[in-house]
Amino acid sequence: MLFIQLVVDSLVLGSIYALMAIGFTMIFGILHIINLAHGELFVLGAFTAFFLVGAGVNFILALLIAMLVVAILGLIMERGVYRFIKKEAVLNTMLASIGLSLFLQNVYILIFGPQTQQIYGSTETINLLGIIITWQRLILVIIAVTVVILLNLLVKRTWFGKALRATALDPQVAQLMGIDTGRIRAVTFALGSALAAAAGALLVSIIPVSATSGFIPATKAFIITIFGGIGSITGAIVGALLLALAENLAAGYIASSYTNMIAYAFLVLVLLIRPDGIFGRRSF
Amino acid sequence: MNRSAELKRGLILGLVTLVVLMMVPFMVADEYLLTVLNMIGIYVILASSLNLIVGYTGQLSFAHIAFFGIGAYTSGLLGTKLGISFWLGLPAAGAVAAIVGFVVGLIALRFGSHIFVLVTLSLGEIIRLVFYNWVELTGGPDGLFGISRPENISLLGITWDFSTPAGIYRLIMIFAVISVIIIWLIVRSSVGRALIAIRENETFAEFCGINVWFYKNLSFTIGALFAGIAGSVYAHFFGYIAPSSFNTMEAIYLVLMPFFGGIGTIAGPIIGTFLLISLPEFLRVLADYRMTIMGLLLVLIILIMPQGIVGAIQSLYIRLKAGRSSRAEISAGSIRVNRGG
Amino acid sequence: MTGEVLLDVRNIKKHFGGVQALDDISMQVFKNEILGIIGPNGAGKTTFFNCISGYLQPSSGEVFFMGKSIIKYKPHRINRMGMARTFQNGAIFPRMTVLENIMTGLHGRCNAREQIRRAEYLAEYVGLAERVNEPAMDLPHGLQSRLQIAIGLATNPKLLLLDEPAAGMSPDETRDLMDFIAELPNMGVTVCLIEHNMDVIMNICNRIFVLNLGRKLAEGVPEEIKSNPEVIKAYLGRGYVA
Numbered sequence: 001m002l003f004i005q006l007v008v009d010s011l012v013l014g015s016i017y018a019l020m021a022i023g024f025t026m027i028f029g030i031l032h033i034i035n036l037a038h039g040e041l042f043v044l045g046a047f048t049a050f051f052l053v054g055a056g057v058n059f060i061l062a063l064l065i066a067m068l069v070v071a072i073l074g075l076i077m078e079r080g081v082y083r084f085i086k087k088e089a090v091l092n093t094m095l096a097s098i099g100l101s102l103f104l105q106n107v108y109i110l111i112f113g114p115q116t117q118q119i120y121g122s123t124e125t126i127n128l129l130g131i132i133i134t135w136q137r138l139i140l141v142i143i144a145v146t147v148v149i150l151l152n153l154l155v156k157r158t159w160f161g162k163a164l165r166a167t168a169l170d171p172q173v174a175q176l177m178g179i180d181t182g183r184i185r186a187v188t189f190a191l192g193s194a195l196a197a198a199a200g201a202l203l204v205s206i207i208p209v210s211a212t213s214g215f216i217p218a219t220k221a222f223i224i225t226i227f228g229g230i231g232s233i234t235g236a237i238v239g240a241l242l243l244a245l246a247e248n249l250a251a252g253y254i255a256s257s258y259t260n261m262i263a264y265a266f267l268v269l270v271l272l273i274r275p276d277g278i279f280g281r282r283s284f
Numbered sequence: 285m286n287r288s289a290e291l292k293r294g295l296i297l298g299l300v301t302l303v304v305l306m307m308v309p310f311m312v313a314d315e316y317l318l319t320v321l322n323m324i325g326i327y328v329i330l331a332s333s334l335n336l337i338v339g340y341t342g343q344l345s346f347a348h349i350a351f352f353g354i355g356a357y358t359s360g361l362l363g364t365k366l367g368i369s370f371w372l373g374l375p376a377a378g379a380v381a382a383i384v385g386f387v388v389g390l391i392a393l394r395f396g397s398h399i400f401v402l403v404t405l406s407l408g409e410i411i412r413l414v415f416y417n418w419v420e421l422t423g424g425p426d427g428l429f430g431i432s433r434p435e436n437i438s439l440l441g442i443t444w445d446f447s448t449p450a451g452i453y454r455l456i457m458i459f460a461v462i463s464v465i466i467i468w469l470i471v472r473s474s475v476g477r478a479l480i481a482i483r484e485n486e487t488f489a490e491f492c493g494i495n496v497w498f499y500k501n502l503s504f505t506i507g508a509l510f511a512g513i514a515g516s517v518y519a520h521f522f523g524y525i526a527p528s529s530f531n532t533m534e535a536i537y538l539v540l541m542p543f544f545g546g547i548g549t550i551a552g553p554i555i556g557t558f559l560l561i562s563l564p565e566f567l568r569v570l571a572d573y574r575m576t577i578m579g580l581l582l583v584l585i586i587l588i589m590p591q592g593i594v595g596a597i598q599s600l601y602i603r604l605k606a607g608r609s610s611r612a613e614i615s616a617g618s619i620r621v622n623r624g625g
Numbered sequence: 626m627t628g629e630v631l632l633d634v635r636n637i638k639k640h641f642g643g644v645q646a647l648d649d650i651s652m653q654v655f656k657n658e659i660l661g662i663i664g665p666n667g668a669g670k671t672t673f674f675n676c677i678s679g680y681l682q683p684s685s686g687e688v689f690f691m692g693k694s695i696i697k698y699k700p701h702r703i704n705r706m707g708m709a710r711t712f713q714n715g716a717i718f719p720r721m722t723v724l725e726n727i728m729t730g731l732h733g734r735c736n737a738r739e740q741i742r743r744a745e746y747l748a749e750y751v752g753l754a755e756r757v758n759e760p761a762m763d764l765p766h767g768l769q770s771r772l773q774i775a776i777g778l779a780t781n782p783k784l785l786l787l788d789e790p791a792a793g794m795s796p797d798e799t800r801d802l803m804d805f806i807a808e809l810p811n812m813g814v815t816v817c818l819i820e821h822n823m824d825v826i827m828n829i830c831n832r833i834f835v836l837n838l839g840r841k842l843a844e845g846v847p848e849e850i851k852s853n854p855e856v857i858k859a860y861l862g863r864g865y866v867a
Binding site for chain 1: 342344391395397398399401402403405406407409410413416417532536539543572573575576578579580581582583585586587590
């Protein structure tokens, strides 16, 4: 019974990890940017949702607005900073993202203060076949799944999605075919950021979030991305669920103080066995 | 200028610096100021040894702070639990850190730039979490207390008392200067030339007969050794260590030191360390905004001056003096992507 | 041609995912010859070099260098055995000076003072004496090519693999290069040369090996290759006049 309960909890946590990871892997795969400030986008999504809900806005609407706000921030990041760094100067990009992360994190502390916030909703639970789950968490999973399905449709069925994949495969050829790769990159970054915001908004409805909460989710998103293969959305989803499962099982059967170590150990083990990730596209 | 003249010049510079530093306590009695200088001295060892890895092989490592922590805990535990003197604890700290560094290197160096960063970060965090969770051994999150100052030693009839601020300051400065000189000698040597070649074009270096894997591991291990030694000095100076001194924020801060000053140079890490430690102290009034400014500064530097301060000046110098043979150092420029393995 | 076999390649194949880049290639390189490798773009020439120099491992087959099987060896080890190579894109050490570049090739072979001496000699030998203190990235492509050769020679090779050394060179430069390469066997350096420039190939190579789509198309002396109808069809194009 404990096991099934843990699996269900993993689904909840995993959905959030998945949204973070998909955003990260998209940005990494298509723009070749490791955005270590991804966590700060996540936090802004959480805070925006928190304050909107506090002002009486419906949760779903708050979520959407949060996604929009953070998408704009993402746009500014890409056009204002990353655009000017050469793609090959990989470590410069990483260091710049660290700079952005430090800057944003501390701006958040200055504006929002260092305390944590959480949206307190109803704690009504339902009992499904002996498993207890709050309505809130169930809705969370449904929302996450919806977002992923919509994203999938966007990438596979629309013109934008095709342009996206073309830009990822070969930017020069894409340009020759009339695709404005600069715009695609900017929009992709905004999209990835919006997903991080969604993750943040969903998380703050079940767990407290503070200005400095961004780093660990960002690191996990990075780990999941490598595990699932850079640029692979499926890989990100599978990796996210597996990581959440591993963490919950460890917390349930061993001790919760070791939870954070799981992600790191996870990564190292995976890389030692399959250096290209499970769904490995060649990582460079 | 030929090699032996260069060597002499460098050693004299080091000696003069050392003498000047030794004089400082005669002019400055302020204990706080000496403490800041001590921190700079310890971090110079860290930043310079990190530079061996980052600046000369082109790989960005976030595990360095963990090696610092291993050195600190090794020496600190040997002192508090087994009563072992600092003078034995120090080499032990270096050795343990080097061994751990070697293992981490074996795992992480297989991978190219991106994943290398992630793996070093992960392994570094695992090490810190061990400090944090192994409460019986390390004291857990509360840390380790009561680490004693190095035992007094007598040299040439003079007793050196390390319990005084001046005494410990002088010891730290000696360690710092010696470490920088050793690292400088390594960079000038055949090993250093191989490392520079690896940074400039890893694939081609391999085809010139340079065993890239060996040299990467070597620089990583040597770097870890120095970090361990710095850790030991830190533990016995402060008297107290805790896992929070070795977390990711500190790891990032450490990486910024050689970077701000200019990676791939000897002076760079020193200048960067000096700036990053002293400025926040002197700008106390801006304490709340310190990290905000730091982040902003970092972004700006990447956009405008990716080689760091020293590197930018050096680049200019090399261009202007293209006729002069300068073998000592090569400016950093932006780090290139390295393929793994 | 008879003589000591320096490099013995037997039935190597290399595939990447679904693409068969090399399909059952066998060849021998004899001591002190200049062997040319030609073929249309995508024929697998550079992949071939990659497979024999340790950069890639063949999917199957064997490679013997001076009698030893080198298939599992890393590039640095093969280089120490006596094989050096250049790269198509002018790979050098960009921010090091020309002299430092050549000295890198001498790494671990003698002390620093000797390295400087030998590097200066080699720089002069390839005609880069006036530019020894310039950063290598400032050199025009043709001179970078010469620098690569100098670095390769610094490693004291018995076999030198040159990957399109004449690319980007003017006719005068090309002629100098040809004379230069032709001299190498007299110094005890065997040369294996990938080139698109037919003048170079036909004039200085003892033998030629033709690759097409990963397979050996023909092998022989220049006169034979020139008049081989298969080669003409696939590569030289009708109308090539010697």
